[in-house]
Structure formats: structure tokens, C-alpha cells
């Protein structure tokens with residue numbers, strides 16, 4: 260009997276030993292960046308933004324954890340002969356490690372680590388510092404053990420998912436995806452934490468959103484046009 264209990268305990272433990280990632284539970288929210296790009300926040304606010312830099316989509320700022328445990332950025336760029344910038348790459352950071360993906364126009368891609376060294380694509384799943392990269396029906400899926408997952412369709416759409424049972428509190432994330440407190444009215448905040456004011460008579464809504472979005476650009480990533 261004792262042997263049987265030991266075997267059952269071992270079997271229950273094995274999946275966690277061999278895979279750092281934890282499947283998303285039912286209590287999840289998603290943020291979508293697609294096309295040129297259109298963004299839908301975790302709480303459901305949609306807006307268009309067409310910058311040409313790398314942008315912070317979500318960043319963990321939970322004060323109970325001392326340091327940021329996860330973050331996701333997307334790279335917007337103009338392709339040849341295209342009028343609008345669009346998502347051409349992204350990065351997933353978890354527990355101090357990062358994987359960065361650059362997508363080619365033909366659906367190919369390059370995966371690099373936090374030192375920008377290419378990670379050979381020797382077959383999936385790839386594992387890097389607690390980030391598991393898998394293939395799922397043509398999508399690349401990035402899973403972590405800190406409650407953030409990312410799915411990329413290899414062309415123009417990045418879906419960021421937060422498991423609110425693991426993240427603890429959806430209030431403590433920031434970025435272009437907003438927070439995840441269930442209130443869509445407070446989603447568009449600048450990097451300084453100011454709620455976007457659309458009541459600016461001399462500016463169009465597009466200009467106001469451009470200014471908001473640029474506050475989330477990552478330093479030294481903007482491409483000159």
C-alpha cells in the first residue's frame with residue numbers, strides 16, 4: 260500500500276518536474292494585438308495604434324513580489340510597400356528569462372534568448388528558463404509558470420493571456436493591454452499612470468491615442484522612417 264501511494268505521488272509530481280509551465284485555468288483574460296495593429300485590452304477596450312517601435316503590452320507590477328515577474332512586448336514595424344506598421348515580433352519575459360521572436364514575411368521565425376543569442380529550433384517544445392515554446396495547430400504558444408501565456412499565429416496576431424488565479428491580482432499589471440480589474444474605463448493609462456483624457460479640443464482621438472501609445476514605447480527601439 261505504501262508503495263502504491265509512493266507511485267501515485269511520483270506520477271502526480273512528474274508533470275511539474277518535466278514542465279515548468281502551468282496550463283491556464285478558467286479564470287483567464289486575454290489581450291489581443293493584431294494587424295496594423297488593432298489592440299483589445301484585457302478588460303475589452305479596443306483601439307487602433309500604428310507606431311513603429313517596441314511597446315510594453317503587459318508588465319507585472321505586483322508590489323507583493325519585489326520585482327517584476329513577467330512582461331510581454333510587441334515590435335511594430337513597417338514592411339516594404341505597406342502603409343501601416345504591424346506586429347512583426349514580440350518577446351515574453353518570465354522569472355528573469357526572455358524569449359524574443361522575429362517573424363519573417365513567409366511565416367518563418369527566429370527565436371532568441373535574453374542575450375539575443377539565437378535558440379536553435381531543434382523541435383518543439385523548446386524550453387528556456389521556465390518558458391516553454393510549443394506548436395499548436397499552426398500557432399506558436401509560449402507558456403510560463405507565472406500566469407502569462409502568449410499565442411502567435413506566425414503572421415500578425417499576438418494573444419496574451421493572464422491566469423488571474425496565478426497572477427493573484429489583475430490590478431497589478433500595466434501596459435498597452437491595460438490592467439485586468441474588470442473595468443474597461445481605466446484601461447488607457449500612460450506610463451506615468453495618467454488616465455488618457457479624450458477631451459482635448461485641439462487633438463483628434465487618433466492623435467491622443469498615438470501620444471498614449473508612445474509612452475509605452477521601449478527606449479531605443481523606434482525605427483526612423
Ligand SMILES: [Ca+2]
Pocket residue numbers: 302437438439440441442443444445446
Ligand atoms: Ca481595467
